[in-house]
Amino acid sequence: MKLKVRDVEFAYKNSKAVLEDIQMNVEANEVLTILGPNGVGKTTLLKCINGLLKVRNGTIMIDGEALRSMNRVEVAKRIGYVPQRADVSQITVFDSVLLGRKPHITWDVSKKDIKIAKDVINRLGLNELRLKYINEISGGELQKVQIARALVQEPKVLLLDEPTSSLDLCNQHHIMSTLVDVVRRKDLTAIMTLHDINLALRYSDKFIMLKEGTVFAAGGHEVITSENIEAVYDLPVNVANYMGRPIIIPL
Amino acid sequence: MTFGDLSRITWDNLILIAVVSLPVLIYFIYNRWNYNAIDAGIDTASSLGVNVNRHIIVGMVLSSLIAALIVSLMGVIGFVGLLAPHMVRRVVGSDHRFVIPASALVGALILLVSDTMARTIISPLVLPVGVITAFMGGPLFLAILIRGYRK
Numbered sequence: 001m002k003l004k005v006r007d008v009e010f011a012y013k014n015s016k017a018v019l020e021d022i023q024m025n026v027e028a029n030e031v032l033t034i035l036g037p038n039g040v041g042k043t044t045l046l047k048c049i050n051g052l053l054k055v056r057n058g059t060i061m062i063d064g065e066a067l068r069s070m071n072r073v074e075v076a077k078r079i080g081y082v083p084q085r086a087d088v089s090q091i092t093v094f095d096s097v098l099l100g101r102k103p104h105i106t107w108d109v110s111k112k113d114i115k116i117a118k119d120v121i122n123r124l125g126l127n128e129l130r131l132k133y134i135n136e137i138s139g140g141e142l143q144k145v146q147i148a149r150a151l152v153q154e155p156k157v158l159l160l161d162e163p164t165s166s167l168d169l170c171n172q173h174h175i176m177s178t179l180v181d182v183v184r185r186k187d188l189t190a191i192m193t194l195h196d197i198n199l200a201l202r203y204s205d206k207f208i209m210l211k212e213g214t215v216f217a218a219g220g221h222e223v224i225t226s227e228n229i230e231a232v233y234d235l236p237v238n239v240a241n242y243m244g245r246p247i248i249i250p251l
Numbered sequence: 252m253t254f255g256d257l258s259r260i261t262w263d264n265l266i267l268i269a270v271v272s273l274p275v276l277i278y279f280i281y282n283r284w285n286y287n288a289i290d291a292g293i294d295t296a297s298s299l300g301v302n303v304n305r306h307i308i309v310g311m312v313l314s315s316l317i318a319a320l321i322v323s324l325m326g327v328i329g330f331v332g333l334l335a336p337h338m339v340r341r342v343v344g345s346d347h348r349f350v351i352p353a354s355a356l357v358g359a360l361i362l363l364v365s366d367t368m369a370r371t372i373i374s375p376l377v378l379p380v381g382v383i384t385a386f387m388g389g390p391l392f393l394a395i396l397i398r399g400y401r402k
Contacts, residue, residue: 087290087291091345092346102300
């Protein structure tokens with residue numbers, strides 16, 4: 001699945017543009033990370049890509065089909081989205097994950113839907129929690145539930161907004177490697193926002209750095225230079241090389 | 252204000268109520284997954300393909316419709332619609348697959364029990380059934396109000 005973002009511009013009603021001139025190209029089997037400081041528009045960009053926010057200008061194409069020409073359910077079958085925050089209610093982890101099948105459900109869930117949910121729950125290590133209510137689990141566990149829900153949706157494109165923000169070190173790597181593994185195995189496209197640049201360097205193939213609402217730099221690992229990071233985050237850093245991988249060290 | 256009374260109803264009215272409220276009940280049950288999705292947050296629900304605004308508006312219009320129909324035929328019997336879902340949620344959680352049918356059943360049961368009480372408690376006098384439901388629902392309403400303030 002190929003995702004193309006061309007000349008995207010977004011603004012809230014009657015105010016100046018939040019995002020301008022956004023170009024992005026992601027192929028199947030690729031993980032792209034959007035980097036940039038707080039409030040630069042990373043979440044807004046993700047919401048534009050899955051149509052939660054309507055762009056003012058520009059096009060978003062999924063495999064040559066314009067997002068604009070699809071209805072909500074068609075979009076939901078192609079794009080899964082994990083927001084930063086979710087509301088909780090008194091519903092079990094299993095049912096909450098199963099909810100990811102929503103775009104595929106007509107009257108009720110099928111045996112196949114339940115099997116897919118069980119597989120994902122096992123893979124993300126949520127099996128022991130599956131009968132707990134989601135308003136009684138921890139923030140990190142809830143984040144895993146949301147990621148599981150997006151995987152159960154079986155989309156072609158995964159949008160993840162800070163998927164590791166509430167996770168401990170072990171779970172950060174477990175979730176990221178599981179995600180990358182799913183992307184490779186199923187030929188998906190993943191776009192995420194991350195604040196931890198080192199985590200991004202380890203797991204993603206491509207980067208987009210946003211500054212003042214537009215793309216400052218885009219490309220592979222080579223764009224993560226101390227000059228670029230200082231320009232975008234306004235913080236002097238060293239980029240060290242550790243066992244062949246760049247590592248960011250703030251000065 | 253006059254209290255509602257179950258003895259006002261005629262068979263013709265009952266048929267009318269059934270013809271309107273059964274399809275509405277089926278509509279709500281059909282949409283149970285959509286309501287679960289909305290519970291998970293507006294962004295999550297929209298990304299799962301749910302038209303959140305449409306469901307909220309249609310849901311409100313349909314529930315107003317059946318409430319208006321029944322009140323116009325039987326009069327005001329308050330608090331049943333407040334009591335039943337709250338009691339149900341305590342027991343079955345907030346999964347709408349169970350909440351919607353269970354609320355309908357528990358609501359019917361509350362009304363039946365209240366009506367029986369209203370007819371027998373100081374018989375031969377018959378109390379309006381609304382007195383009994385208000386007696387149960389009033390304290391719950393206050394409890395919800397106070398809990399809302401604490402939040």
